[in-house]
Structure formats: C-alpha cells, structure tokens
Amino acid sequence: MPSLSNYNLRRRSTSSVTSEKAKYPRYMATQSWNCSGEHSLQDANLETKIHAWRQPLKEWLSICYQNETFYKVVDFLLVTIKDAEEKMQSFDFKLPSKNEGAVVAVNPNLMPSVFRKENWEQFLINLGFVLEMPDTLPLYNVTLVSVLLSHSISINLLMEIRYLLTYLKELPFFCVRAILSLEPNDGNNLFRALTDVAVHHLSFENSLYRQSAEILYNQKTAFLKELGFSKSSSVLHWQMKPEIKEKLTMYIFLLKMFFSDELSEIKPIEV
Structure with a gap:
C-alpha cells in the first residue's frame, strides 16, 4: 500500500x-x-x-x-x-x-x-x-x-x-467487527468455503476450505454460527437456514469485497 x-x-x-x-x-x-x-x-x-x-x-x-x-x-x-x-x-x-x-x-x-x-x-x-x-x-x-x-x-x-x-x-455490528478482524487469507478462505456451499451447492464435506472454516469456528464461534455453521459430535456442519439467506448474501459479498484475490469484476452474488 x-x-x-x-x-x-x-x-x-x-x-x-x-x-x-x-x-x-x-x-x-x-x-x-x-x-x-x-x-x-x-x-x-x-x-x-x-x-x-x-x-x-x-x-x-x-x-x-x-x-x-x-x-x-x-x-x-x-x-x-x-x-x-x-x-x-x-x-x-x-x-x-x-x-x-x-x-x-x-x-x-x-x-x-x-x-x-x-x-x-x-x-x-x-x-x-x-x-x-x-x-x-x-x-x-x-x-x-x-x-x-x-x-x-x-x-x-x-x-x-x-x-x-x-x-x-x-448486518449485526459484532459480525462486521469479526469480518474486519480476519486475516486476509482467512477471509478469502471463508469466502470460498461459503461460496462452495451456498452458491455452488457443494457438500461442506467436499469443500477444500473445510479445515480453514473449522479453525475459524473455534476462534469466532458466534460469528460462524451466524453464517450457518454448527458442530455436533465434534464435526463441523453447514446448513442453509431460510432466515439467514438474505444476510448470508450480504456476508459473502462483504467477504469477497474485502478479501477475494480474484481480479475479475465483482459479480452479483445469489444464494
């Protein structure tokens, strides 16, 4: 810079x-x-x-x-x-x-x-x-x-x-603060993990960014729960809940704007 x-x-x-x-x-x-x-x-x-x-x-x-x-x-x-x-x-x-x-x-x-x-x-x-x-x-x-x-x-x-x-x-202030506190690589990986499951509809188990999301879940549990993540039997899961769909679109957009390493024009995001 x-x-x-x-x-x-x-x-x-x-x-x-x-x-x-x-x-x-x-x-x-x-x-x-x-x-x-x-x-x-x-x-x-x-x-x-x-x-x-x-x-x-x-x-x-x-x-x-x-x-x-x-x-x-x-x-x-x-x-x-x-x-x-x-x-x-x-x-x-x-x-x-x-x-x-x-x-x-x-x-x-x-x-x-x-x-x-x-x-x-x-x-x-x-x-x-x-x-x-x-x-x-x-x-x-x-x-x-x-x-x-x-x-x-x-x-x-x-x-x-x-x-x-x-x-x-x-969006909730504590979530916005959580996004701003992310390291660039963590923010980009979270964006890609959410894109895999919410935009491309891949199984979370098949996402290449699952491990990164698991680490972030342990660090910022409340924020990751807001995004649809949860744990059962020590296994991290993601589920699209109807009540978070609109906010999730905003979260993914913010993550892309702040962290995505893509150089192409930013496209509208739909989940």
Missing part, C-alpha cells in the same frame, strides 16, 4: 474553487499509477491497483469500537460515493473527459469524531478520485479539500462500494 508521501502532488488552478479555498496555493493528489509526470511511481501489480482501497477503509473502520462511531464513518463516506455515482451516471460515457474535474459532495457536518485523514485520503485516491487541497494549512480542514472525479474511476466499483457500505450498516 503506497503511503501518502508517494502520491504525486501538482499545482492546480484555483479558478473553479470557492473564495475561501482560493486563499491557499493548491495541489492535486492522485493515484501514483494514474499520473503521467516524470516523478510518477512504477505501476504496482494489478491486484494491488484493484484492491488498494481495501486497507485504508479497513484500518479506519477497525478503530471504531462503538457502533455509533462506526456508522458515522460509513455515513460520511456514503455521501461522497452516492454523489459520485449519481454524477457519473448523468455524464456521457462516450466522452469520459467530460467527467473529469467534477466536484463531488463531502458533508463536513457528518465528519466522525474518529477522523483519520490519511485513511480518508487513501481510500478516495485509491478509488480513482483526485483530491485538490491547499499546499499549507494551519490545521487540516476537510472543507478546504475538493474531491474530484477522474477518468480512472469505475462506476461499477462505486456501485459495489455503495453496497458494501450499506451492508456494513445492515
């Missing part, structure tokens, strides 16, 4: 910013792999590019130990993601250059008390947004940062991020 010190920073015209913002010299922060300047970094590997938004989001959400704080972070981000998606849908995709530079909404009134500047900036930049900000500030001020659309943003990914943030609010 590149640090903020690795992002290209360039001067940007202040002609389109508010009078308050125009008081300061402004720079533009973008993903290093989308910049064409001579100081751009070498391209990261493809998987790092596609999934680069994950780590800053997980880091920020993971320090929110109370559900109220957690939901405030989610709501703060949802404003920007929803507005960006709506603006992109209103543009002519045959003329992608027309999309660039459009300012998307950031509601400072919703800014959570647990605000992580670097996580917020990295999350947006790694989704393809451009952040235009003053060169120097006495104190960091979100109202002086413009979040702009760029040609590198995928509207499909924005839609998936909107679903992800929405599901984080709809």
Whole structure:
C-alpha cells in the first residue's frame, strides 16, 4: 500500500474553487499509477491497483469500537460515493473527459469524531478520485479539500462500494467487527468455503476450505454460527437456514469485497 508521501502532488488552478479555498496555493493528489509526470511511481501489480482501497477503509473502520462511531464513518463516506455515482451516471460515457474535474459532495457536518485523514485520503485516491487541497494549512480542514472525479474511476466499483457500505450498516455490528478482524487469507478462505456451499451447492464435506472454516469456528464461534455453521459430535456442519439467506448474501459479498484475490469484476452474488 503506497503511503501518502508517494502520491504525486501538482499545482492546480484555483479558478473553479470557492473564495475561501482560493486563499491557499493548491495541489492535486492522485493515484501514483494514474499520473503521467516524470516523478510518477512504477505501476504496482494489478491486484494491488484493484484492491488498494481495501486497507485504508479497513484500518479506519477497525478503530471504531462503538457502533455509533462506526456508522458515522460509513455515513460520511456514503455521501461522497452516492454523489459520485449519481454524477457519473448523468455524464456521457462516450466522452469520459467530460467527467473529469467534477466536484463531488463531502458533508463536513457528518465528519466522525474518529477522523483519520490519511485513511480518508487513501481510500478516495485509491478509488480513482483526485483530491485538490491547499499546499499549507494551519490545521487540516476537510472543507478546504475538493474531491474530484477522474477518468480512472469505475462506476461499477462505486456501485459495489455503495453496497458494501450499506451492508456494513445492515448486518449485526459484532459480525462486521469479526469480518474486519480476519486475516486476509482467512477471509478469502471463508469466502470460498461459503461460496462452495451456498452458491455452488457443494457438500461442506467436499469443500477444500473445510479445515480453514473449522479453525475459524473455534476462534469466532458466534460469528460462524451466524453464517450457518454448527458442530455436533465434534464435526463441523453447514446448513442453509431460510432466515439467514438474505444476510448470508450480504456476508459473502462483504467477504469477497474485502478479501477475494480474484481480479475479475465483482459479480452479483445469489444464494
């Protein structure tokens, strides 16, 4: 994950910013792999590019130990993601250059008390947004940062991020915390185990990820029970219960978004 010190920073015209913002010299922060300047970094590997938004989001959400704080972070981000998606849908995709530079909404009134500047900036930049900000500030001020659309943003990914943030609010908080605490390999294996049994309808006994699920069951029993796992005679079983079907779809989606090592477009999941 590149640090903020690795992002290209360039001067940007202040002609389109508010009078308050125009008081300061402004720079533009973008993903290093989308910049064409001579100081751009070498391209990261493809998987790092596609999934680069994950780590800053997980880091920020993971320090929110109370559900109220957690939901405030989610709501703060949802404003920007929803507005960006709506603006992109209103543009002519045959003329992608027309999309660039459009300012998307950031509601400072919703800014959570647990605000992580670097996580917020990295999350947006790694989704393809451009952040235009003053060169120097006495104190960091979100109202002086413009979040702009760029040609590198995928509207499909924005839609998936909107679903992800929405599901984080709809599922039990202790389960969401359990997902965020998973190691990458464990999260990916759990996603694949659930995909085997719930999506491909394989017998759990035939899943290649059964052993991984058994280890997780011993570590996070309440969460795995929420997913449909249970033990009898020391043998782990999985059963599709009608009452968990809708939530299970959300869980599998979150696990795929946060942990899947697949590079293809994220497809809708039905169980």
